Amino acid sequence: MSYVEVSVPRLAISLVFIAIAVFVSARLRLGLGSSLAVGAMRAAVQLVAIGYFLVFLFAHDQAWMVLALLLAMLVVAAITSARRLEHGPPARVLVVYALAAIGGGAAVALVPVFCFIVVPHPWFEPRYLVPISGMMLSSAMNVVAQVFERIFASARTERASIEQLLALGASSAQALQMQTRSALRAALIPTINGLVTVGLVALPGMMTGQILSGADPEQAVRYQIVIMYQLVAVAAVSGTLSALFARRMLFTAREQLREYGAK
Numbered sequence: 001m002s003y004v005e006v007s008v009p010r011l012a013i014s015l016v017f018i019a020i021a022v023f024v025s026a027r028l029r030l031g032l033g034s035s036l037a038v039g040a041m042r043a044a045v046q047l048v049a050i051g052y053f054l055v056f057l058f059a060h061d062q063a064w065m066v067l068a069l070l071l072a073m074l075v076v077a078a079i080t081s082a083r084r085l086e087h088g089p090p091a092r093v094l095v096v097y098a099l100a101a102i103g104g105g106a107a108v109a110l111v112p113v114f115c116f117i118v119v120p121h122p123w124f125e126p127r128y129l130v131p132i133s134g135m136m137l138s139s140a141m142n143v144v145a146q147v148f149e150r151i152f153a154s155a156r157t158e159r160a161s162i163e164q165l166l167a168l169g170a171s172s173a174q175a176l177q178m179q180t181r182s183a184l185r186a187a188l189i190p191t192i193n194g195l196v197t198v199g200l201v202a203l204p205g206m207m208t209g210q211i212l213s214g215a216d217p218e219q220a221v222r223y224q225i226v227i228m229y230q231l232v233a234v235a236a237v238s239g240t241l242s243a244l245f246a247r248r249m250l251f252t253a254r255e256q257l258r259e260y261g262a263k
Contacts, residue, residue, distance in 0.1 A: 003214060015040070054130065063124040070133050077102050077137045081145035088152045088260050089249050097245040098148075102140040105238025109136050109230040117226055132227065135206070139231050140238040143187045147242040150183035151176070155250050155257065163257055172251040180243045187239040191231055198228060 018040045025032040057065055081102065082094035110133055114120070120128045155162060158179065165175040173180075198204055203211075206227050210220035250258055 054126070057126050057130070061122075061126070063122070066124045066126045066129055069126075069130060070137075073134060073137050074099065074103055074106070077141035081141045081148065084145045085148050085152060087156055088148065093249065094148070097242070097249065098141075098144050101144045101238050101241040101245055102137060104241050105140040105143070105234045105236075106133065106136040108237045109233045113226060113230060118223075131206075132230075135227060136230060136234050139191075139234045143235050143238045144242040146187050147183045147239050148246055150186060151179055151243060151246040152250070152260065154179035154182065156260075159257065159259070166255060166257065172247055172255045175257075176247050176250070180247070183246075184239050184243055188235050191235040195228055195232065198224070204228070 018036060022033045022036050024030070025036060053069075057069065078095050078098035079091075081098045082091050085094060088094060113132070114123065114129070118128055118132070155176070162175045162179075166172070194204075204224050204227070207220045207224035210223060211217055252258060
């Protein structure tokens with residue numbers, strides 16, 4: 001199977017898709033033209049940079065370099081998820097909890113896979129560790145950001161009902177139970193939808209990438225199944241951890257509800 005390369009001039013043609021979005025924004029006066037342009041530029045620069053770095057990484061094949069990259073990805077994911085919250089604790093506090101929630105969820109999904117399912121040699125083989133870890137960290141980042149946002153927003157808008165439950169003798173976990181369940185359901189539903197529609201609506205990225213690179217479709221399918229199951233675990237674990245951490249940030253040691261203003 002021949003590999004079809006994309007030249008730089010052909011790559012430039014893809015800018016027409018950004019132009020379409022900019023045109024729609026201008027036509028409907030959405031005010032997103034500059035954001036789209038900056039986003040497109042950042043995406044291109046960041047992807048080109050990581051591409052060159054991966055070439056360097058694959059050539060040197062050093063464990064510490066792979067682990068340093070994964071740590072940097074984790075930190076960026078935590079900072080990004082913390083910045084999305086409009087009302088809540090200081091960013092430095094959120095980042096610490098986001099690190100734990102994202103890292104915990106990703107670890108639960110990655111360690112068993114690389115120990116028992118996909119066992120590369122050496123264990124730090126970047127061609128496997130980097131892309132799969134990146135997918136898990138990205139998924140965990142989105143889940144943590146969504147759970148934090150929903151729980152803190154609910155605690156702000158439903159403060160009276162939560163304090164009423166506390167006054168009636170409910171614990172902080174009981175008083176925040178409905179908001180926690182709602183946030184976790186919202187975080188898990190997209191992953192569940194992905195499970196039931198995979199292969200029917202679209203071919204997932206991991207599978208598509210392997211097929212385009214000439215891999216055996218059967219092996220590509222098996223890899224994708226593993227990835228999908230990992231994403232479920234990431235959503236469940238990172239979502240649960242972030243819900244627990246959100247409750248810890250919302251209540252004092254005496255189980256009094258804290259009040260946070262705009263960040």
